[in-house]
Amino acid sequence: MRTIEDIAETFRLLCRNRAALAGLVILGVYVFVALFPWLLAPNDPLKRDLALRYQPGFWAGKEFARFPLGTDYLGRCVLSRIIWGTRTSLLVGVIAVSISTGLGMFLGLLSGYFGGWVDIALMRVVDILFAFPSILLAITIMAALGPGLEKAMIAIGIVYTPQMARVVRSVTLVIREMEFIEAERALGASHARILLHHILPNVLAPAVVYATLSVAGAILDAAALGFLGLGAMPPAPEWGAMLSGSHKALTSGAWWAVAFPGLAIMLAVLGLNLLGDGMRDLLDPRLRM
Amino acid sequence: MKPVLLQVENLKTYITTHRGVVRAVDGVSFEIFEEETLGLVGESGCGKSMTALSILKLYPKPQGKIVEGKIVFEGEDLVRKDEEEMLKIRGKRISMIFQEPMTSLDPVFPVGEGIVEVLMLHQGLSRSEAQREAVRLLRMVRIPEPERRVHQYPHQLSGGMRQRVMIAQALACRPKLLIADEPTTALDVTVQAQILELIRTLKKETKTAVLLITHDLGVVAEYCERVAVMYAGKIVEKADVLSLFARPLHPYTRALLGALPRLDGKRSRLEAIPGSVPDLIAPPSGCRFHPRCRERLPRCSEEEPRLWEVEKGHEVACHRL
Numbered sequence: 001m002r003t004i005e006d007i008a009e010t011f012r013l014l015c016r017n018r019a020a021l022a023g024l025v026i027l028g029v030y031v032f033v034a035l036f037p038w039l040l041a042p043n044d045p046l047k048r049d050l051a052l053r054y055q056p057g058f059w060a061g062k063e064f065a066r067f068p069l070g071t072d073y074l075g076r077c078v079l080s081r082i083i084w085g086t087r088t089s090l091l092v093g094v095i096a097v098s099i100s101t102g103l104g105m106f107l108g109l110l111s112g113y114f115g116g117w118v119d120i121a122l123m124r125v126v127d128i129l130f131a132f133p134s135i136l137l138a139i140t141i142m143a144a145l146g147p148g149l150e151k152a153m154i155a156i157g158i159v160y161t162p163q164m165a166r167v168v169r170s171v172t173l174v175i176r177e178m179e180f181i182e183a184e185r186a187l188g189a190s191h192a193r194i195l196l197h198h199i200l201p202n203v204l205a206p207a208v209v210y211a212t213l214s215v216a217g218a219i220l221d222a223a224a225l226g227f228l229g230l231g232a233m234p235p236a237p238e239w240g241a242m243l244s245g246s247h248k249a250l251t252s253g254a255w256w257a258v259a260f261p262g263l264a265i266m267l268a269v270l271g272l273n274l275l276g277d278g279m280r281d282l283l284d285p286r287l288r289m
Numbered sequence: 290m291k292p293v294l295l296q297v298e299n300l301k302t303y304i305t306t307h308r309g310v311v312r313a314v315d316g317v318s319f320e321i322f323e324e325e326t327l328g329l330v331g332e333s334g335c336g337k338s339m340t341a342l343s344i345l346k347l348y349p350k351p352q353g354k355i356v357e358g359k360i361v362f363e364g365e366d367l368v369r370k371d372e373e374e375m376l377k378i379r380g381k382r383i384s385m386i387f388q389e390p391m392t393s394l395d396p397v398f399p400v401g402e403g404i405v406e407v408l409m410l411h412q413g414l415s416r417s418e419a420q421r422e423a424v425r426l427l428r429m430v431r432i433p434e435p436e437r438r439v440h441q442y443p444h445q446l447s448g449g450m451r452q453r454v455m456i457a458q459a460l461a462c463r464p465k466l467l468i469a470d471e472p473t474t475a476l477d478v479t480v481q482a483q484i485l486e487l488i489r490t491l492k493k494e495t496k497t498a499v500l501l502i503t504h505d506l507g508v509v510a511e512y513c514e515r516v517a518v519m520y521a522g523k524i525v526e527k528a529d530v531l532s533l534f535a536r537p538l539h540p541y542t543r544a545l546l547g548a549l550p551r552l553d554g555k556r557s558r559l560e561a562i563p564g565s566v567p568d569l570i571a572p573p574s575g576c577r578f579h580p581r582c583r584e585r586l587p588r589c590s591e592e593e594p595r596l597w598e599v600e601k602g603h604e605v606a607c608h609r610l
Contacts, residue, residue, distance in 0.1 A: 116351075178392055179387055179388075179389045179392040179393045180392060180393050180394055180395045180396075182347065182387065182393075183385075183386075183387055183393045183394070183455065183458075184395070185345075185347050185379065186345055186347060186379055186380060186384065186385035186387075186459075186468075187379060187380030187384065187403075187406075187407050187410075187458060187459070188375075188376050188377065188378070188379035188380035188381055188407070188410060188411060189376075189380075189406075189410070190376050193410075197406070198395050201395075201397045201398070202395070202396070202397055204397075205397075
């Protein structure tokens with residue numbers, strides 16, 4: 001009963017924060033599209049027809065009903081590919097970030113709470129991972145694992161782990177020194193109990209915010225890997241791969257084959273960033289007055 | 290006289306810092322009888338809190354260490370107990386409440402949750418039983434509308450209310466000893482009196498002994514039966530409240546009392562104690578108070594005075610006696 005009230009309260013506060021609401025709406029649309037692509041896509045995303053290469057979309061006035069956003073270099077429907085690609089991109093973002101959040105929280109909590117040599121050892125590893133540019137690190141990991149969408153998820157998950165570990169560690173360091181932790185110790189709570197029942201819930205809010213923001217980054221990185229031909233395997237529709245397949249079209253004037261997948265990426269990232277920022281404000285219990 | 294509940298003997302807790310070893314508690318001995326309130330008084334930084342934390346073995350680790358002494362609680366030496374055994378003592382047989390009620394409760398859980406947790410942990414109650422018991426405990430600490438308050442978050446309660454919740458949490462398992470480390474310092478004066486009054490009433494109801502740590506002699510006079518005065522990691526005077534206030538024997542105790550305003554008509558300037566608490570890394574030789582003492586003798590800087598019983602139940606560590 002309390003939780004229902006809490007959720008209602010959160011929703012009320014969310015509605016008051018315009019930017020976060022906009023983010024939520026954008027993301028909601030994406031999730032809907034990802035769940036029901038077959039209801040929305042006008043064409044088969046894999047069906048090619050070389051006779052219909054680089055057909056313009058609705059702005060040209062003709063073929064409006066058939067290819068609303070035109071066709072790509074193999075004559076496939078751009079809109080349908082974007083719609084089916086939504087599922088891939090969101091999935092890559094969410095799974096990669098789940099990996100990084102899980103690993104990062106584990107490392108960050110241990111490192112921050114116990115300190116000492118545990119902290120030193122873990123943070124040095126994190127520092128080393130930090131030293132690589134993220135996309136380079138992802139490519140290196142992909143080179144070791146081999147190409148493929150699942151491998152891309154793992155690679156991006158690893159790339160985002162150090163940042164999450166750092167965020168969680170820094171919050172843990174603050175929480176650890178708070179008086180209620182000492183009070184809990186005085187009430188007979190063990191280290192495990194304090195870590196799981198008191199520090200973890202307090203770390204959760206900033207971690208969720210950071211994870212939301214990371215999903216945006218992960219989607220971008222997945223697109224970049226796709227662009228480099230390391231992510232989704234053709235002919236599967238994926239936003240990054242769509243950009244890469246059609247980028248030559250830019251010079252021949254078929255801008256739609258590149259612009260719309262790019263727009264899809266941009267809007268998804270924007271929505272996630274707005275939502276993440278809004279959640280930062282919302283999840284602070286002190287602001288819930 | 291009631292039997293002894295807690296006997297601290299020659300306790301030494303040292304803390305290693307990068308500047309050197311801080312002798313925060315340096316040979317402290319005192320006892321708490323069942324159902325009594327012992328006041329532990331002293332300036333900031335004299336080792337009062339570290340003494341309290343040593344009893345529960347909650348001093349900072351690994352920097353802090355009990356290097357010597359015994360803490361005998363109900364016949365068991367706590368110094369020899371390992372962490373596992375201490376977990377069963379903390380919150381169950383000895384509880385502690387802290388200075389800052391604003392930050393002493395977990396901000397992400399309703400206040401009742403803390404009490405429920407303690408009860409489930411130590412008493413093995415089911416969640417619903419613990420929930421009922423939590424409401425009862427909140428009523429016991431005189432929180433109005435406990436059924437509603439139990440679901441509220443710490444930020445929705447005032448400082449005084451939060452301290453009441455802390456007390457409810459600490460007394461949930463009916464401990465034999467409650468350590469209150471400056472429980473009212475962060476509260477305003479009227480709330481202070483209410484909280485201390487509450488502790489006194491509950492102490493009688495639950496037959497709990499209290500170790501009240503404070504720097505406020507007014508609080509000691511009002512709420513304690515016996516007092517130990519601490520200075521620079523050592524106890525300098527120990528007596529029952531009446532004889533300490535009637536006949537303070539240690540120059541430091543006298544100086545502390547001289548720094549208090551009087552209400553009985555005699556108006557004089559308040560006497561500040563010159564100087565400040567010494568550095569506990571390199572404490573003064575001999576009697577640690579001698580650099581600030583007005584009545585010092587030549588031997589005070591050379592020889593450390595021992596705590597000895599001047600009158601029955603009144604112990605002092607000073608060369609002048």
